[in-house]
Amino acid sequence: MKLKFTKMHGAGNDFVVIDAINQRIDFSPEQWQRLADRRFGIGADQMLVVEKPQSAHVDFRYRIYNADGGEVEQCGNGARAFVKFVTDKGLTGKRAIKVETMSGVIEPTLEADGRITVDMGAPILEAARVPFDASGLQGKSEGGDTLWPLDINGATRWISAVSMGNPHAVQVVDDAAAAPVHIDGPVIERHPRFPKRVNAGFMQIVDRHQINLRVFERGAGETLACGTGACAAVVAGIRRGLLDSPVRVNTRGGELSIGWGGDGASVMMTGPAVVVFEGEIEI
Numbered sequence: 001m002k003l004k005f006t007k008m009h010g011a012g013n014d015f016v017v018i019d020a021i022n023q024r025i026d027f028s029p030e031q032w033q034r035l036a037d038r039r040f041g042i043g044a045d046q047m048l049v050v051e052k053p054q055s056a057h058v059d060f061r062y063r064i065y066n067a068d069g070g071e072v073e074q075c076g077n078g079a080r081a082f083v084k085f086v087t088d089k090g091l092t093g094k095r096a097i098k099v100e101t102m103s104g105v106i107e108p109t110l111e112a113d114g115r116i117t118v119d120m121g122a123p124i125l126e127a128a129r130v131p132f133d134a135s136g137l138q139g140k141s142e143g144g145d146t147l148w149p150l151d152i153n154g155a156t157r158w159i160s161a162v163s164m165g166n167p168h169a170v171q172v173v174d175d176a177a178a179a180p181v182h183i184d185g186p187v188i189e190r191h192p193r194f195p196k197r198v199n200a201g202f203m204q205i206v207d208r209h210q211i212n213l214r215v216f217e218r219g220a221g222e223t224l225a226c227g228t229g230a231c232a233a234v235v236a237g238i239r240r241g242l243l244d245s246p247v248r249v250n251t252r253g254g255e256l257s258i259g260w261g262g263d264g265a266s267v268m269m270t271g272p273a274v275v276v277f278e279g280e281i282e283i
């Protein structure tokens with residue numbers, strides 16, 4: 001079949017966005033991998049699928065596939081691309097929409113300056129629900145957070161376990177640019193204490209309102225930005241007493257702004273969404 005798609009990015013985290021309201025989509029993990037392949041396909045960190053909602057009170061259903069072909073619960077940068085896509089394609093006339101994901105409803109809003117703000121919902125901080133297996137581990141308290149020791153390549157790394165619908169392990173590093181993202185990232189991603197694998201964040205505190213962040217993403221490797229990773233890092237930094245809201249998150253692909261009012265509050269993420277090109281591919 002010939003598949004129509006739009007190539008987009010949010011701060012350099014790139015996506016193939018597919019309208020599955022007007023096209024029939026039923027791909028195997030191998031077909032998703034092929035679309036994501038940067039040599040044999042289009043190339044993307046994630047594929048985003050726009051579907052009709054399954055319940056009455058929302059506007060769309062948003063499905064997310066990592067470059068490795070696995071379907072996942074949430075994608076923050078993708079949520080902004082999703083809004084731009086449904087708006088540009090005339091699939092909605094609303095500026096604020098409700099979108100159902102595998103991990104609940106998120107509420108993105110198109111701002112007057114073209115940026116998009118997404119209410120990402122409240123973070124999940126209970127280890128078992130991240131999910132993170134903390135059994136038998138001795139955590140240490142820092143501010144209002146509990147840090148967990150992980151043995152990574154022979155060193156102990158202290159991480160915060162946070163879910164933004166999808167799982168994140170966030171650690172503080174002195175210098176994000178020099179952090180061993182490609183050496184430790186794959187080991188953290190598949191650490192046995194994270195039964196669903198995990199996205200590994202390396203956060204450098206610049207000041208109380210600014211961080212530099214790199215994320216080795218589950219199922220995609222290091223990306224130029226990770227929206228949920230930015231939310232999880234800011235939540236961890238605020239809980240540890242290192243940051244105050246709002247926080248500017250500098251990623252290798254651009255900048256995001258993250259606001260969080262503390263436990264129980266929604267995380268608000270603002271950033272760009274850009275169309276790169278439109279195309280058609282035989283799949």
Ligand SMILES: N[C@@H](CCC[C@H](N)C(=O)O)C(=O)O
Nearest residue numbers: 075076077166218226227228
């Ligand atoms: N790039 C994303 C996150 C995509 C999913 C992630 N790799 C996972 O497996 O949970 C973002 O912007 O949040």
